[in-house]
Amino acid sequence: MINQLSWKVGGQQGEGIESTGEIFSIALNRLGYYLYGYRHFSSRIKGGHTNNKIRVSTTQVRSISDDLDILVAFDQETIDLNYKELHSKGVILADAKFSPKKPEDTQASMYAVPFTDIATELGTSLMKNMVAIGATTAVLDLDILVFEEVVREIFGRKGDQVVAKNMEAIKAGLDYMNEQLAGVRTMQLGKADGQKRLFMIGNDAIALGALAGGCRFMAAYPITPASEIMEYLIKKLPPLGGTVIQTEDEIAAATMAIGANYAGVRAITASAGPGLSLKMEAIGLAGITETPIVIVDTQRGGPSTGLPTKQEQSDLMQMIYGTHGEIPKIVLAPSTVQEAFYDTAEAFNLAEEYQCPVIVLSDLQLSLGKQTVEPLDFSKVEIRRGKLATGELPEVDNKGYFKRYEVTEDGVSPRVIPGMKNGIHHVTGVEHDETGKPSESAANRIAQMDKRFRKIKNIRFNTPVHAYAPHEDADLLIVGFNSTRGAIEEAIVRLEADGHKVNHAHIRLIHPFPANEVLPLVRSAKRVMVVENNATGQLANIMKMNVGNAEKMYNLLKYDGNPFLPNEIYTKSKELF
Structure with a gap:
């Protein structure tokens, strides 16, 4: 048995x-x-x-x-x-x-x-x-x-x-x-518990999370390994009054989603690394116009066409720093299919509350790997629209323009849907004043840049780090993100059975980086091993920028197109003791 x-x-x-x-x-x-x-x-x-x-x-x-x-x-x-x-x-x-x-x-x-x-x-x-x-x-x-x-x-x-x-x-x-x-049984499975559970890929969970989060429009261009998100929503959105448009290219997909969000409709677009490269200028537009947008990036082997059907995690730096100029953005990284559902739904709340692009970062293993999932609890999903005006707006000043980009203490300005009385304002991709009119004033530039970045200084996101930390003085801290979680957890079970003290931090909020949660874990470990499917140690480099302690950090990198196996993590960890 x-x-x-x-x-x-x-x-x-x-x-x-x-x-x-x-x-x-x-x-x-x-x-x-x-x-x-x-x-x-x-x-x-x-x-x-x-x-x-x-x-x-x-x-x-x-x-x-x-x-x-x-x-x-x-x-x-x-x-x-x-x-x-x-x-x-x-x-x-x-x-x-x-x-x-x-x-x-x-x-x-x-x-x-x-x-x-x-x-x-x-x-x-x-x-x-x-x-x-x-x-x-x-x-x-x-x-x-x-x-x-x-x-x-x-x-x-x-x-x-x-x-x-x-x-x-x-x-x-x-x-x-x-x-x-001839009657010989080589294998026989132990009895299952008989419980009914879901069995789904990450892309289906992302799409279902979008529906639960109030998304009613998707613009996208087919690309592996993101296409299933569009295929799912093509079937499910129309009965709910929504629609999906397959665009002529990735640029159109991003700008259509921006337009829908500007009009007050929760909208999403999804792609992989090559498509995200094409969307970058539009993401910058969403950043400076402070238009909410949710973008899914299902990472795959790169660069260029690269390994389109193989596992890789090499888009982190692109997601944070890919746009020209500087804009606030939020990057989430679910680690299981179940989290992909809840995080995608929450992404729409964050996009509207902070009026900025929110990227749901997945990888091929998470997006296309199929997992058993406990029944989803839709009561946990809430809709929060931030400072979106829903009632009657007050009279505007003598100039007749609404202060859409008003400089506020928390950095979040009031937002209106086009056509609202007393809500007229300019929207432009150039730097602008509080009413949206173009402005090249140095003082205004500083005020608007500071305002935009104030928005994400105190972001509220539940469980930015999965922390398994039973040891105050761990021999090793293993860090990962996205789909490496399962292999890391299995390796830790074996390491602890060998008598080693091992902690685990799985990063779910890539940007803004949760330094306050990660730093104590790094400080309490003798060594830190960062596990990631890329060649340059992107997550490790982000950690070094945000929490220091570079002398403690070791890389376990894999970029041959295959996911990590538990034994690979176990073997590398043993070398560090």
Whole structure:
């Protein structure tokens, strides 16, 4: 009996690898298991190796595992690329069609199962993935009925006969594999708790958070790995009176979102690194006109087109300093799918309260990785619109203009919706006075710049840092952001079992940097290791600028397109003791 299982299916893109993983994982999620899935795929529509690694557990998991229990291979390349992850008792289930060869340097068992031939006999080779699910079911001693509901949901629109054929394919794979095992069970999962939980990717949570936060307009241009946000909202916004516009480019997307927000509609735009580069001038416009806007950046491998379907965290400096000139902005970095929902909803409140761009920073692993999520509590979502005028405005002065950019103590000026009586004012991208009229006065420039930056000096954001700090004099403080949280947490469990005192700080508010929360953690640790998926240690550099203690800091960097594994963090940490 095992409490965790790591299962991977691989083959050529377009062979149904994603649907195989979807059916397997959704069925187990409904039994009450916790899951974490991560897809490796190529930046092309068809062809190129792809795999889907899914971790199944009786307890919460937030990262992919170091090793592998079962590898389902539809081609030899899948075996050659992934077999080293298999532990000694692992199992390879390979399609007999390609005459699979077992590598000499693995102790894992291999079974050649005629996935394609069985599927063809049943009517179409396309059902080979169902046969593979059946073979997996045999190894795990599962009841195939757990898949029937999912198969019916996915294929039901094609008719009962198609559903029946797919279930027949699962049973055929089960029967064939049972004969090979001859009653021997290599693995059997511990019983799940049966609780119903969500199973979703980060992009869906971001989109749902936008809906809950009152967003009713999105302007965006398709780009990996952000497109699912737009695809989700295309379906969900119209019934709520909202709309999505697929723009001609990223510049139009940003400026349309600015226009909608200026008109009083909560609006969002989402992209990845290359798109954010194009949006930068518009983000500067939102900054100087003090127009709220929420922008999602799903980080991926760069620069330029780079590795569009691979993991990276190299946009931090761009998000903070990418615009020319200086404007206030807020950068949030959720670390789980659940946080992606709540943080996106809160981003709209912050954008309107502080009248500035708010960037929700994600990464490919968080945006496209699928996680078990506890039921979301919509009662926690509130709508706060800041200093947006809703009643009758007082009479304006003799000049007839409303002081939209009035210099105030907290830096936040009164805001109106166009067309409100007594609310007329100028809006321009050049420096302006309190009514918005262009002004090159030195005194006015200083007053407006200082006013804008006062807004974010005392930002209110719940839990800017996830701090796990049981040790007052820690041997090591591990710091990360976004999707590295799960791997770090697992590594710390192992390190503490070895007797080491380890604290953990996961940064959720990248900018303005929460120095007051981070500095005590840094000071109380002998060493600080910053874990990030980039080549230059961007988060570590931001920490050095804000909390000093550079002599304590060490980098653990990974920029090969793959997410961190718990063992990589554990091994590097051991070197520092």
